[in-house]
Amino acid sequence: MRESSLPNLGVGLIGTGFMGRAHALAFHNARTTFELPFNLKLAALADADAARAEHCAQSWGFDHSHADWQQLISDPSVQLVAITTPNHLHFPMAMAALDAGKAVYCEKPLAVSLEQARQMHRAAQSAGVVTRVGYNYQHNPMIGLARQMIEDGELGHIISFQGEFSEDFMGDPQSPWSWRCEQAHAGGALADLGSHLLAMARYLLGDIEAVCADSQTVHGQRPTTRGGQEQRPIAIDDHTYALLRFANGARGTFASSWLKHGYKNHLSFEITGTQGTLAFDQERLNELRIYRPGAPGRDGFQRLLAGPTQPGYAAFCPAPGHQLGYNELKTLEVHALIQALCGQGNEGPDFAEALEIERLATAIRIAASEMRWVTVSDI
């Protein structure tokens, strides 16, 4: 094998579940897709299940595995710690990594409480390292295009945002309990899905000043295991709805549900300005729909399709219409992170931005429980 003259960047990945695999794929793909300024090494993999960590380390191409995440953080071959564990573990893992002076790439939501998020942000500031949080949907080139069109005034003055993130993976009352059902683990539809939508709303339209909200636990208990008789009580939100007032004057709606039958990854929005409407649905992530008023009888929505005029798309494919997928968004997220690590860009949400998303989510929770409008800066 040829020796690289580039500096090494050793990745330590914690977790081997849905997101652990997505991160591993993204690191692999980033090496093939982009000219990286580092020799990106998959250094170490850790999981609570030591045998699985060892097995995945071998099959995913990591140098070695650790049975304990703390060993991974103190591993000298690791300079970047990727955290893909349940939400309540983000805080101890990120804090330990920051304390060790390592860059952190943490899955969303940042933390299980606003106080934890504040501490993580402070620790990142004093460590002075790069941080990123896995709000991957904003790395879609079509979302970049949407932001550009809004900034360029193509929709006129923005007056409304109607956003929704719904899935149906908890729609069956017999869907069993998981860590996503625990308050202490930052469970619930708002933390799990809604946080992505809040990140998207902020990315496209900026600060949200005030919220009013309602939420509900529809299924107050779920079986401990699929098909099992034992039931476990549940108190987190199955769906949450909010009204949003943006700092730019726009008004908006927010909906997040994991009970909405038929929807698998319905992160969607319609943004209306004084001169048009822009619509997006993550289930058709290569498309934007735009409406601009035209001649009577000749107007209607136009469908824009992703293609190689967008650098994020061109990196994967020279031909339009061939379509990117979820794992490509994760690869673009890793690329943005690596650019930030070598001081070549500042794309992607860091701990400061993720703290603002947690502040907003907290405001929505307070608004729902106290049945009132909440000013976000008061939180």
Ligand SMILES: NC(=O)c1ccc[n+]([C@@H]2O[C@H](COP(=O)([O-])OP(=O)(O)OC[C@H]3O[C@@H](n4cnc5c(N)ncnc54)[C@H](O)[C@@H]3O)[C@@H](O)[C@H]2O)c1
């Ligand atoms: N960005 C996205 O689109 C997206 C999608 C899904 C999940 N997520 C986030 O990713 C995180 C993980 O979700 P998931 O769906 O991959 O969960 P998962 O349950 O599939 O995987 C969690 C992994 O963490 C490991 N783990 C648990 N405790 C551990 C410990 N103490 N030490 C080491 N490893 C431990 C588990 O063994 C498992 O491999 C969550 O924060 C979730 O919100 C993000």
